[in-house]
Amino acid sequence: MKILRTIGLLLFIIGFGIFSGIFFSNEYVLSKEGLAQHLTEKQQLLFEEKQLEHGKIYSNSFAFTKFLQSVMEQVNNSLLQDLTPTEQEINSIVQHNQGLTFSLASLDQVYNDSVESEAFKKSNFISYGNWLEGRAFNNEQEMQEALQGVANNIAQYGIVSSKGFDQYKSKYLLYALTKTSAQGPVKDYPYWMLFLTFGLSIIGASLYILPKTSMEPPGIKNNGIYHNAMSNKGWLGILTGSYLILFYVFLYFYKEHMTSWILMVDPISMFLKGQPAGEFFLYGFLYTLCILVMGVRMIIKYRHSRYQVARTISVMFFQTAFAFLIPEILIRLNQPYYDFKNIWPLDYDFFFDNELNTLIANGNLGLFMIGWGLALTIVAVPVGVYFFGKRWYCSWVCGCGGLAETLGDPYRQLSDKSVKAWKFERISIHSVLVFAIVMTAGVLYTYFTGSAEVVGISTYKIREWYGAGIGAAFAGVVGTGFYPLMGNRVWCRFGCPLAAYLGLIQRFKSRFRITTNGGQCISCGNCSTYCEMGIDVRWYAQRGQNIVRSSCVGCGVCSSVCPRGVLNLEVKDEKGRLNQPSLLGNDSFKN
Amino acid sequence: MKHIVIVGNGVAGITAARHIRKRSAYKITVISAETKYFFSRTALMYVYMGHMKFEHTQPYENNFWEKNNIDLIQDLVIKIDNNKKTLTLQNNDSVVYDDLILATGSVPNKFGWPGQDLQGVQGLYSYQDLQKLEEKTPTKAVIVGGGLIGIELAEMLLYKKVEVTLLVREKSFWSNVLPSQESALINQLIQKHHIDLKLESELKCIHADSEGWVQSIETVDGTNIPCDFVGLTAGVSPNIGWLKDSDVESNRGILVDPYLRSNMANIYAIGDCAEHRTPPPNRRPIEQVWYTGRMMGETVAATITGNPTTYQPGPWFNSAKFFDLEYQTYGVVSNVLQAGQKEFYWEHESGNFCMHFIWNSADNKFVGVNSFGIRLRHEVLDQWLQKGARIMEVMEGLRAANFDPEFFKRHEESIVMAFNAENQNLAVKLNGKKSLIEKIFG
Numbered sequence A: 001m002k003i004l005r006t007i008g009l010l011l012f013i014i015g016f017g018i019f020s021g022i023f024f025s026n027e028y029v030l031s032k033e034g035l036a037q038h039l040t041e042k043q044q045l046l047f048e049e050k051q052l053e054h055g056k057i058y059s060n061s062f063a064f065t066k067f068l069q070s071v072m073e074q075v076n077n078s079l080l081q082d083l084t085p086t087e088q089e090i091n092s093i094v095q096h097n098q099g100l101t102f103s104l105a106s107l108d109q110v111y112n113d114s115v116e117s118e119a120f121k122k123s124n125f126i127s128y129g130n131w132l133e134g135r136a137f138n139n140e141q142e143m144q145e146a147l148q149g150v151a152n153n154i155a156q157y158g159i160v161s162s163k164g165f166d167q168y169k170s171k172y173l174l175y176a177l178t179k180t181s182a183q184g185p186v187k188d189y190p191y192w193m194l195f196l197t198f199g200l201s202i203i204g205a206s207l208y209i210l211p212k213t214s215m216e217p218p219g220i221k222n223n224g225i226y227h228n229a230m231s232n233k234g235w236l237g238i239l240t241g242s243y244l245i246l247f248y249v250f251l252y253f254y255k256e257h258m259t260s261w262i263l264m265v266d267p268i269s270m271f272l273k274g275q276p277a278g279e280f281f282l283y284g285f286l287y288t289l290c291i292l293v294m295g296v297r298m299i300i301k302y303r304h305s306r307y308q309v310a311r312t313i314s315v316m317f318f319q320t321a322f323a324f325l326i327p328e329i330l331i332r333l334n335q336p337y338y339d340f341k342n343i344w345p346l347d348y349d350f351f352f353d354n355e356l357n358t359l360i361a362n363g364n365l366g367l368f369m370i371g372w373g374l375a376l377t378i379v380a381v382p383v384g385v386y387f388f389g390k391r392w393y394c395s396w397v398c399g400c401g402g403l404a405e406t407l408g409d410p411y412r413q414l415s416d417k418s419v420k421a422w423k424f425e426r427i428s429i430h431s432v433l434v435f436a437i438v439m440t441a442g443v444l445y446t447y448f449t450g451s452a453e454v455v456g457i458s459t460y461k462i463r464e465w466y467g468a469g470i471g472a473a474f475a476g477v478v479g480t481g482f483y484p485l486m487g488n489r490v491w492c493r494f495g496c497p498l499a500a501y502l503g504l505i506q507r508f509k510s511r512f513r514i515t516t517n518g519g520q521c522i523s524c525g526n527c528s529t530y531c532e533m534g535i536d537v538r539w540y541a542q543r544g545q546n547i548v549r550s551s552c553v554g555c556g557v558c559s560s561v562c563p564r565g566v567l568n569l570e571v572k573d574e575k576g577r578l579n580q581p582s583l584l585g586n587d588s589f590k591n
Numbered sequence B: 001m002k003h004i005v006i007v008g009n010g011v012a013g014i015t016a017a018r019h020i021r022k023r024s025a026y027k028i029t030v031i032s033a034e035t036k037y038f039f040s041r042t043a044l045m046y047v048y049m050g051h052m053k054f055e056h057t058q059p060y061e062n063n064f065w066e067k068n069n070i071d072l073i074q075d076l077v078i079k080i081d082n083n084k085k086t087l088t089l090q091n092n093d094s095v096v097y098d099d100l101i102l103a104t105g106s107v108p109n110k111f112g113w114p115g116q117d118l119q120g121v122q123g124l125y126s127y128q129d130l131q132k133l134e135e136k137t138p139t140k141a142v143i144v145g146g147g148l149i150g151i152e153l154a155e156m157l158l159y160k161k162v163e164v165t166l167l168v169r170e171k172s173f174w175s176n177v178l179p180s181q182e183s184a185l186i187n188q189l190i191q192k193h194h195i196d197l198k199l200e201s202e203l204k205c206i207h208a209d210s211e212g213w214v215q216s217i218e219t220v221d222g223t224n225i226p227c228d229f230v231g232l233t234a235g236v237s238p239n240i241g242w243l244k245d246s247d248v249e250s251n252r253g254i255l256v257d258p259y260l261r262s263n264m265a266n267i268y269a270i271g272d273c274a275e276h277r278t279p280p281p282n283r284r285p286i287e288q289v290w291y292t293g294r295m296m297g298e299t300v301a302a303t304i305t306g307n308p309t310t311y312q313p314g315p316w317f318n319s320a321k322f323f324d325l326e327y328q329t330y331g332v333v334s335n336v337l338q339a340g341q342k343e344f345y346w347e348h349e350s351g352n353f354c355m356h357f358i359w360n361s362a363d364n365k366f367v368g369v370n371s372f373g374i375r376l377r378h379e380v381l382d383q384w385l386q387k388g389a390r391i392m393e394v395m396e397g398l399r400a401a402n403f404d405p406e407f408f409k410r411h412e413e414s415i416v417m418a419f420n421a422e423n424q425n426l427a428v429k430l431n432g433k434k435s436l437i438e439k440i441f442g
């Protein structure tokens, strides 16, 4: 058994090592097909012209993207040079407006429509300078200055965005060109690579996890958790955390460097949805895999508790079916991508105009999806929480919760239990909720009025801030990257706006509570230590008080680890839920 | 302002301090030698086994005491002079009190065995014991005494892969408390965990090597067992050695009246160290468990703050865990069935669950229950015991008494069926209906 586990661990390390190595495994040669696919003919010509070292092989994505960036910059510069109205031309326009009154007609004299670049300059001048039409100037110099201003605006806004590579386009091209230009083992032997990475890792992990069943009897086995470098913020934990943080930074902000991993899952993506993979397919695939493999571990670890087994199977199911397979299959069927269990405000872009428009454009199914999403937020959340507590979502359905309860289980004890952390938590999570509501209100305002600004702030900017700050940095980088340092529910506890919403209802209108079993608590502290939400469960238990906390996700682990059978997650009549602290057994105070 | 001084910052002393603070603005000082801050000694094993860090055993944050204006002094009290109402401390200036609460807990029993103070011989009670244990991991250990702490110590050592021999004086594990059926169950469990369980085996003496470390032990029947560690867990006694020369009257513990007052009007004793002159009904004079210390603390706080209250614990209850097997007891289940009592014992075929009910044969009044592997609801059991419910009512109401988490396998139906088969004259029908979950999952 021990040998099997050692082999498993080894295989896992090898698989994981190969996976990590693949990040660096590709070489890059600028691919003609890639250029043809993503660039206009003109751009291709320019690109070819500026790229001096044809066929050069770049050994890594960093060098390659640097090269791409410099070429794009040169293309942009040369476009600017060619297409910005020159001083000479401006002077000439001035000459053609002898009466010191500007007329657009004068442009015909300067620019020749049959020369393409001149036609472009002229049309740009018309769009950026038409407000000057008929304007009278005091002298030539004034007119010249005004026209120069127009030329500057053209240079700034009118050339790169339509002919060259602006910020968004170049970001996208970096990714797309890197992916098509990659050469290396993942491209040549994708199936082999899939096996050597995911295959080996899964086999290894299984060999490591499964023998546990016969090695020790069922029951709580937290032995050594605080003696272990992985689960006690030791070097392994710090390393793992750094790896995860880097992963998320690349995923959200520098996906162009992840193309070798994305290429590797292309075959799976083609199989599932008939399209090549993007970075979020890779992410979804990895995510689901982690939940499944670590879910099996979770089930084995808590196999004496049918509550834990049931809810782990539940999160594994919802992740695999609802978050991963169904949306991809919808795409294969030419339907909009939709995760039927994602709920606004966690699903913060649900009300974004492009999302709504896509759904509306998709007829009945799209409309049903809109209705479904609204019903989840308006009906399912309050009703579900009233009858079962927020756990129905947070530790039975949710994907973030699913990852926290499986991949994150080894780190649950690292959550901060201090009163200070609790105070911070209340401020931060409710601020995010308010932020999400304000952001969505702005988005809807724009959707219905068409006006992009509210009190001088662009609603597009607000959603961009939310997406980068909350959606990517908080939920991803901090939320998961900090598992090994701050526990597995950092996002759920401090950031998730849906958790805040569910929690408010759980606190004030619900049948759910954790019951304390009379006077049996011995204040040992297992419950508080293993509460992933940082709730000081013992504080309540040792006073004989029920635990009614908005943050409790009902994972049930406090009840599982309690050595004296003190805690039980219950749904009962609301009466008596917020009981006064009183400890059964001391009759000295009965009157 | 009245100054209340409490000696001992265990659960008894600390509960008293907290409740006095809730009820008054008195000056409160807690003096204790072991650690500065209150911690839960019941969790020592979890620290050793890496389930927790020591800081997790402290139920209150360190700034709690200052916030609540409770002064802490870490020091040993060596003398009481109640005429001058003064305590002499080992390292600090002496402290003057108005009222004094003694909550000094227990010390592990040592019965004068030759070699009991050798290196590598220790009990498991204090923070210092834990530190000593962590200093050096033994390879072969003998644990003397088969009680709750003994089996915890065994489990701890197993975590470090130490070979463990458990010496038990009785015929079966903890058989001075548990009925034979449950005791047998635990015997099996101990052996299943590869502990060498030696029943009817008593320690005679401990032998040292040339450096003063334990080398082997010898039992009364002459067996020699080599070992490099001996755990002494043959019970605990009130920690009152230092009071012997004082005016505070004591027997095995500090003698107290129902108000928890000693023979001195302004000195009280609570927790493990107190011995009740007239124990409450169905209770023993000294009860060394967590919750009794806590309840005495609550009670004495009322008395001291001008609300004289007698200590009246309700029906007895307790709980423990043997490896993975949870144990709870409510009411009185003696190790041998008393005259005039009847019993019903049910055990699941897996040996992972059992229940043992006791009632009076004359009036069928329910007396107590032991439960292994099934959690019971204290509130319901307490009510039954207080109002003198009949065994039939208990059997009928088993569903409501269950405290297991959702989805857990329920055993009430099999238990009642077995009960009815054995006691046809008392046959009952189980109250309540199966929940949906129970219908689906059993």
Ligand SMILES: Cc1cc2nc3c(=O)[nH]c(=O)nc-3n(C[C@H](O)[C@H](O)[C@H](O)COP(=O)(O)OP(=O)(O)OC[C@H]3O[C@@H](n4cnc5c(N)ncnc54)[C@H](O)[C@@H]3O)c2cc1C
Pocket: A522, B007, B008, B009, B010, B011, B012, B013, B031, B032, B033, B034, B035, B041, B042, B043, B044, B045, B075, B076, B077, B078, B103, B104, B105, B106, B124, B125, B126, B149, B152, B239, B242, B270, B271, B272, B273, B287, B288, B289, B290, B291, B293, B319, B320
């Ligand atoms: C390993 C272990 C496991 C246990 N498990 C359980 C369990 O599961 N359930 C249960 O109900 N009970 C359990 N108990 C028993 C329970 O812990 C005790 O009954 C309880 O802690 C007693 O509390 P106390 O406040 O009376 O005394 P203590 O907790 O012993 O506190 C007394 C304090 O007073 C200090 N002190 C003593 N004399 C002096 C002096 N002269 N000057 C200064 N300070 C002094 C001591 O250093 C000590 O810190 C367990 C005990 C142990 C050791």
Ligand code: SF4
Pocket: A520, A521, A522, A523, A524, A525, A526, A527, A528, A537, A538, A541, A542, A561, A562, A563, A564, A565, A566, A567
């Ligand atoms: S509720 Fe259970 S786990 Fe929590 S402190 Fe009390 S006895 Fe320990």
Ligand code: SF4
Pocket: A514, A530, A531, A532, A533, A534, A535, A537, A547, A551, A552, A553, A554, A555, A556, A557, A558, A559
């Ligand atoms: S209180 Fe218990 S059930 Fe709630 S989150 Fe914490 S450990 Fe989970």
